[in-house]
Amino acid sequence: MNRLTRLVISRPKAVVAAWILLLLLTAPFALQLNGVLKAGGFSDPNGEAARAQSTLTRAFHEAPNTLLVVLHDPSRPVAGQVAAARAAIPKPGVAGVADYRTHPTWLSKDGHTTFVQVGYSSSNTTVQNLVPRLRSNVAAKVGPGVQVEVTGAPALDYALNMRSAQDGIRAELIAFPVLIIVLLFVFRSVAAMAVPLVLAGVTLAITQGAGYFFATTTDLSVLFTNIVSLIGLAVSVDYSLFIIKRFREELDQGHSVPHALQRTMQTVGHSVLFSALAVIVALSALFIPRAMSFTSMALGGVSVTVVALAMSMTLLPAVLSLLGTRINWGTLPRRSATTNNSSPASTTGAARVLKRPAALLVALVAAFAACAFPITALTLQVPVASAGILPASDSTRVGIERIKQDIGLNGLFPVQIVLTASATDQAALLQAVQKVTNYARSNPEASSVQSVTTVGVPAAALPQALSSGGAGLPTGATTAIGQLWTPSGNNLVAQVVVTSRADPDTPASHHLVKDLRSQLSSLTGNQVTAQVAGATAVGLAFDDLVLRSIPLVVGAVALATFLLLLLAFRSALLPLLALAFNTMVVAASLGLLALISQNGEHVINSVTPPMLFAVMFGLSMDYMVIMIARMRECHREGATHTDAVLGGLARTAGMVNGAAVIMVAVFASFSSAQISIVRELGISLAVAVILDALVIRRFVMPAALLLIGPRAWGRPADPVQPRPDPVPDQKETVSAFAD
Incomplete structure (x- = not known):
């Protein structure tokens, strides 16, 4: 870090010029990104339904x-x-x-x-x-x-592509004015406000340009652009906030620009590095499901975080080196402030609330549990067989709902049971078709069943009719047989078409598919391969993929987070606390989302829970690192455990609040999205950040640390000498890496 910072400080114009060149090279491709992205991605490409559909097509x-x-x-x-x-x-x-x-x-x-x-x-x-x-x-x-x-x-x-592009532009148009106000309030300087916004814009443009090249080598969903904006705005502005704030504090203490930059990057720069690594590692777990939607969001989130980190480590220090004290240009008048030389432990309002940490902790944990309770009734379902993901006014949705209302969707989204056998096993295949047809007819959720055994050909004549392709039969029967039975290479393929009484995305249709799948092996025998295709089956396969992947995603994120925090804090208790806190936040956010989603039916998109979990585990490390590091530093400077916890809390609360407001502003701007999954992510992430910053970090974490005592700091390190802080109202934040 020191070597990189010295290199940047020695050649700031060259660094800025290199980034400008990179921007100019990638910007034209960023403008073409929407043309190469794909919609959908809510299917398991390796699942049974996908294989069955390939068999039908072939x-x-x-x-x-x-x-x-x-x-x-x-x-x-x-x-x-x-x-x-x-x-x-x-x-x-x-x-x-x-x-x-x-x-x-x-x-x-x-x-x-x-x-x-x-x-x-x-x-x-x-x-x-x-x-x-x-x-x-x-x-x-x-x-x-x-x-x-x-x-x-x-x-x-097509509609998803168009709406996704509109959502990204709309969210950015909402977010940037809000960020201007928030950053002006935090920095009270026009120059300090402008730098993070410019860097955020450059981050998004370069990442979208890179996305064009990603899309030429792999299938990328339209969600890529939404996640780039969602994550990119949050992390790039937050990282700039931490670094610029510390740089200005060092300047206020009378240090030269090079020394202030080096000190900033040694401390807060390391915190930003660690926070970005946490985000990258957490989002990388979304590659596990190997579905286009998850891969696109993982690639978008990881790539924009990498770009934001690279800019924070190089371009931002170069810009600050060139600006120097001009970073304070356009300073707004400050409100009158009184100097308070008493200890933070006695002045912070949280100290009064935390006088009874055990009672406070129990009450807050109970409140989070109550918020999370609706998860017990939560249903994860991807709407692959409907246009419900689109706004009600969209032409595509209007069309499908017109058919649903006036005609009915049943015949358009049938359940297709695909039966395959060797060309020499015609009798076995025909017997399997008959058994599957009879069983499907017995299911009360099925309104009609079609197969070669239902086309009106007598059972005795059917084998010969199938062998001859329906020759000699009435035209209608011949056509029906051709649609339901055909040779394919060395095999014979038949299908049993089951029409559900309910719409394809309803629980009743899901139960029908599950029931049929559970009985196929016993109905068809060893000589016949049976698979289920159709929109409902595709949705179920994706939902099953998500449910199978969630333990792997959670395990990977939890293990990576634990190891990173263990390395940072040299304490096993702090990583365990981080896992517990983040789990509380994610569970409460999902519970609250369930209450307001789908008219109270507790149905949310299957993608939302793992995405929320991965993003929050990464982003919440910003607050964890900054606050724990400052508390730990206070303890090493000789403060008692209680004073270290409350003092570190007092010194970092303002910065954490500012960063949280930025994230909430960004995430809330996506609550206006027309695509339901993006809207769900925006709402749930905004709620999660509010709970994390204002409740977990202000009250739950300090209360837990006060109860645990000094052993929370793990292996003792060499004490550092306390340093006077000449600016009482702008306390520094020192990373754990500064040990």
Whole structure:
């Protein structure tokens, strides 16, 4: 650290020029980032549902991407507009078109709503880009009286891309003015306020430019940009706050600019380094699930933290070296302050509250437990079979909800049981199809079941009909057999299509899929492989992936945090306390989120809990390191254990509060997001930071330390000589690494 700081101080202009060059090189790619990101990512790519879908696509040549053009006319029947709508569909990439004339149930009972299904052989990205053109073409053809919406998975992906970009811009437009006010209040200097904001903007731009190159080598979700903004604004501004505040304090004590910078980087700089490492390690645990959504958020959070750390260690010291005392330019008038030379232990308001630490600790732990209690009724579910993740006014959501309300979604999102056997085992496969069909029919949640045993061919004639591909049968039976039974290489593939009575994202449909999966092995035998596909199965597979990954994510984050704190504080008790405190915060935040989510139904996105856990465990290390380090320093300077705890608390409370306000401002700005998962993360992180900074660090942690006593500081180190502090109202914060 000392060598790097000396290098930066000796060549500050070169360092600034290098970062400006890097910004100029990456900015053009940052502008192209949204064009290479993908929507979705809420599936287990290695799960049973994904493998089953691949089998269906390969065997039955199903169109990999489908759009639904919804037509609704509130004043008259809409069937007469279907032909015009079909004629307006752009032809390139179209694999097939179907409407109510071949599927009568696709026309509403009153005749005012129907839809046209368009299958595409093109890639998902290509089909996404067709959505606005398809909507405008059809709308122009059918006339102004017909409401036209385009929905389906590619349309949902397109909407997510657009909304994600809008969410990031909106959140930044909200956050930056708030940050200006907060930083002006904290620093009371225009220059000191401006530097963190400029660095934050550069951090986001460079990370987004790097994201373009990441997206060319791996699939990245649109959530990448949201997480870059969410994490990047918080850490870059906070790290700048810690360093600039300490630098100004050193200048106030009469030190030269080079000496003030070296002292700042030796102390607070090490704290920032440790805090950033904690964030990086915690977010890296999100790579464990190996799903695109988690990988994208992990990569976004890690990369923006790395960039923020690199800038804090190089660009920020270089800028401060060039500015020198001009960092105080534009200083605002200060409120009159009185000097108080009494000990912090006697002046802090927390001292009065902490007179009975045991009672306070019990009361606060009970309060956190009460906040966390709604978790017991929490349901984790990813909305892969609905547009509920989008705002109610979005065209894609309006279209799918129009179908749901007027026609019903059941036939659009069936449960598909895929049965595969060797081409020589036709009899075994047919027997398995019959057993699965009979069992599915017996399930009260199934409204209809289709298989080759239900197409009307007599059982005795069915084997021959299957061998001949339905030759000699009525056209309808031949078509049905082709859709439900086919040779594929050296295998035969059959499917049993089960339509649920409930919508695909409801608990009833989930129970149906779980029940079918649990019985397949006993129904099919060893010669037949059975898998379940369909939107509901994909959602369940992702939810199962999250549930399996949570213990691994929690274990990895907890172990890494424990080892980092053990290294920093040389105490086993402090890392254990950190784990307990963070667990309390995350549990309470999830409990409160459950209370306000989904109209009180306690349903939240599966991604939210592990993401909240990883982010909070990383970010809360800022407060832990700064406060414990200052308390520990007071103790080494000769203060009693009680005075060290309360004194360190008094000296760091202002800085922690300022940092917390910054994080809350950033996270709260994302509560306006149109995408529900981003909104959930913004709300839960804002609540978590408030609980962590104002309750855990101000009361729970000091109370626990007072009860534990001096053994909390671990192995004793050589005492340091107390140093006079000439600025009573601006106490320094010394990192544990300064030992």
